[in-house]
Amino acid sequence: xxxxxxxxxxxxxxxVAARRLLVFTCxxxxxxxxxxxxxxxxxxxxxxxESMAARPSFWPGSWHPxxxxxxxxxxxxxxxxxxxxxxxxxxxxxxxxxxALAAYAFARLRFRGRSVLFGVYLTTLMIPSxxxxxxxxILVAKLHGVDTWPGMILPHAFTALGVFxxxxxxxxxxRDYEEAARLDGANRWxxxxxxxxxxxxxxxxxxAVFKFISQWNNLLWPLVISNSDSTRTAAVGLQVFQxxxxxxxxxxxxxxxxxxxxxxLLFFLTQRWFVKGITMSGLGGR
Amino acid sequence: xxxxxxxxxxxxxxxTPRGPLRxxxxxxxxxxxxAAWLFLLPSLAGFLIFTAGPVVAxxxxxxLDWNLFSPPHFTGLDNFAxxxxxxxxxxxxxNTAYFTFVSVPLxxxxxxxxxxxxxxxxxxxxxxxxLLLLPYATITVAVAFVWxxxxxxxxxxxxxxxxxxxxxxxxxxxSDDWAMPALILMSVWKSFGFGMVIFLAGLQAIPQQxxxxxxxxxxxxxxxxxxxxxxxxxxxxFFTVVTSIIGSFQVFDQALVMTDGGPGSSTTTLVMYIYxxxxxxxxxxxxxxxSMVLFAFIVVITAAQFLLQRRLVHYDI
Numbered sequence: 249x250x251x252x253x254x255x256x257x258x259x260x261x262x263x264v265a266a267r268r269l270l271v272f273t274c275x276x277x278x279x280x281x282x283x284x285x286x287x288x289x290x291x292x293x294x295x296x297x298e299s300m301a302a303r304p305s306f307w308p309g310s311w312h313p314x315x316x317x318x319x320x321x322x323x324x325x326x327x328x329x330x331x332x333x334x335x336x337x338x339x340x341x342x343x344x345x346x347x348a349l350a351a352y353a354f355a356r357l358r359f360r361g362r363s364v365l366f367g368v369y370l371t372t373l374m375i376p377s378x379x380x381x382x383x384x385x386i387l388v389a390k391l392h393g394v395d396t397w398p399g400m401i402l403p404h405a406f407t408a409l410g411v412f413x414x415x416x417x418x419x420x421x422x423r424d425y426e427e428a429a430r431l432d433g434a435n436r437w438x439x440x441x442x443x444x445x446x447x448x449x450x451x452x453x454x455x456a457v458f459k460f461i462s463q464w465n466n467l468l469w470p471l472v473i474s475n476s477d478s479t480r481t482a483a484v485g486l487q488v489f490q491x492x493x494x495x496x497x498x499x500x501x502x503x504x505x506x507x508x509x510x511x512x513l514l515f516f517l518t519q520r521w522f523v524k525g526i527t528m529s530g531l532g533g534r
Numbered sequence: 535x536x537x538x539x540x541x542x543x544x545x546x547x548x549x550t551p552r553g554p555l556r557x558x559x560x561x562x563x564x565x566x567x568x569a570a571w572l573f574l575l576p577s578l579a580g581f582l583i584f585t586a587g588p589v590v591a592x593x594x595x596x597x598l599d600w601n602l603f604s605p606p607h608f609t610g611l612d613n614f615a616x617x618x619x620x621x622x623x624x625x626x627x628x629n630t631a632y633f634t635f636v637s638v639p640l641x642x643x644x645x646x647x648x649x650x651x652x653x654x655x656x657x658x659x660x661x662x663x664x665l666l667l668l669p670y671a672t673i674t675v676a677v678a679f680v681w682x683x684x685x686x687x688x689x690x691x692x693x694x695x696x697x698x699x700x701x702x703x704x705x706x707x708x709s710d711d712w713a714m715p716a717l718i719l720m721s722v723w724k725s726f727g728f729g730m731v732i733f734l735a736g737l738q739a740i741p742q743q744x745x746x747x748x749x750x751x752x753x754x755x756x757x758x759x760x761x762x763x764x765x766x767x768x769x770x771x772f773f774t775v776v777t778s779i780i781g782s783f784q785v786f787d788q789a790l791v792m793t794d795g796g797p798g799s800s801t802t803t804l805v806m807y808i809y810x811x812x813x814x815x816x817x818x819x820x821x822x823x824x825s826m827v828l829f830a831f832i833v834v835i836t837a838a839q840f841l842l843q844r845r846l847v848h849y850d851i
Binding site: 267270273274277278281282283284285287288291302303304306342345346347349350352353354357358359360362365368369372374375376377378379380381382383384385386387389402403404405406407408411436437440461464465467468471472482483486487490497500501504505507508511512515516519522523526527 | 566567569570571573574576577578580581583584585586587588589591592595602648651652654655659662664665666667668669670671672673674675676677679680681683684686689690691694723727728731732735780783784786787790791805808809812813818821822825826828829832833836
């Protein structure tokens with residue numbers, strides 16, 4: 249399936265034919281890959297009768313754009329989306345700010361116990377989130393944080409991953425810039441804010457985008473901690489939608505599409521950083 | 535910024551050079567230590583309260599009988615003893631292992647194949663890369679619903695396509711034997727983009743001279759792949775395998791939506807069982823014990839992989 253593909257054999261004989269075959273293969277693979285996403289949108293615009301018929305149809309017999317409004321009416325989908333932006337955005341913001349501060353200390357400042365502490369951070373990278381799920385839930389419940397924004401956001405905003413990634417980046421920043429700033433009389437805080445942070449904007453943006461997308465995907469924590477519409481996220485909202493309108497394929501998939509599309513748009517806008525985030529980290533949520 | 539290879543991202547952190555930076559205002563070490571702790575404070579407080587603390591607490595809670603409403607009782611290792619005769623737990627563990635050891639190799643093959651394909655003409659292939667990454671940028675819960683629709687028995691899209699080739703498709707999600715393969719297929723589709731991006735980055739980092747040398751030596755494409763591409767890509771492969779296995783062991787979202795653990799308990803995963811024990815039966819102690827077992831499995835498997843990597847992974851270029 250790799251270097252033995254006929255395309256490569258042909259490549260040496262006829263570059264034009266090879267190129268065409270290559271592009272055709274890419275087209276085919278991409279078409280198959282995108283089918284589920286395309287179907288989600290197509291079914292979302294079908295009429296009720298068509299989408300609930302015994303034999304599903306693959307192309308809408310008639311288009312029903314009013315399904316968008318109906319999906320928003322059945323459950324407070326707009327509210328859920330706003331909550332998701334709050335949840336993912338709040339987590340990403342808090343994580344990047346605190347991680348940048350800590351990463352600077354680990355990368356640039358000398359203090360007793362630095363390597364031990366960093367080692368402790370690193371060891372937590374391998375611990376599955378389900379291990380901390382129950383104690384985190386109990387902690388949040390005892391502090392009356394169930395169904396509140398701090399209870400939703402705080403437990404996921406202090407991961408070792410952010411500190412690790414930004415520290416790696418800070419280590420690569422030449423020290424001369426800081427030296428110059430210090431000779432000009434800047435203190436550590438000013439050096440950090442005026443020199444390090446501006447240089448690290450791409451790395452910080454990468455972490456923020458990646459964190460935002462991974463939290464948008466988070467189902468388990470919001471499922472456990474939010475129990476009303478005031479904090480319910482879109483991922484959990486879809487569960488509610490399913491239990492109340494289970495067989496209404498057109499509205500169910502419309503709700504799914506409405507939940508997914510903002511993220512896909514965000515992905516296209518921030519693709520550079522998103523890809524870098526994958527490459528830099530091991531956050532391969534499934 | 536410099537794109538790091540996954541190998542670098544997972545390698546041991548470099549020691550910072552100890553060059554003393556003593557500008558006019560940076561005399562005493564005391565002020566540096568104080569500054570360091572001030573910078574660390576927000577992150578460290580959150581980390582201790584919400585990550586490190588809960589890890590220790592999970593160990594303690596696993597020794598308790600606790601439903602959150604009445605005071606906890608210390609029961610020692612009773613929760614772990616309960617796991618022995620708990621057939622649902624063992625089948626959940628088996629299902630999770632089945633899912634992991636089929637979906638990870640499949641995902642790896644698809645990721646690698648597509649990365650090699652895109653790498654043939656990457657400059658003009660950027661649009662394909664973006665489109666192929668789309669499934670990874672979707673929400674598991676949302677696309678799980680679409681897959682339920684695709685898997686509709688008899689007349690669903692997947693079985694309709696199989697029918698074109700004269701294959702009588704199975705009942706997928708409502709069949710004991712086919713529900714798990716259906717979950718695996720969906721998961722491969724959802725997650726191959728992650729590995730694909732990492733492999734593409736790894737392929738870009740391979741020096742072209744090596745391919746030139748292989749060509750001069752008259753190596754066949756397959757031989758070149760075996761002798762050049764695969765060894766030099768091995769750190770990326772290792773990294774992807776480790777993270778994918780850790781991720782797969784935590785499979786939950788798609789199983790919850792697509793099968794709810796059924797038919798019977800044929801797709802009940804470990805995380806789903808932990809969730810039900812802790813948040814539907816309110817047996818927090820027992821759920822914590824189960825999560826410790828999950829953790830132990832992940833540690834053992836990851837450690838085994840690190841031992842294997844010494845023989846299979848090449849970090850020297």
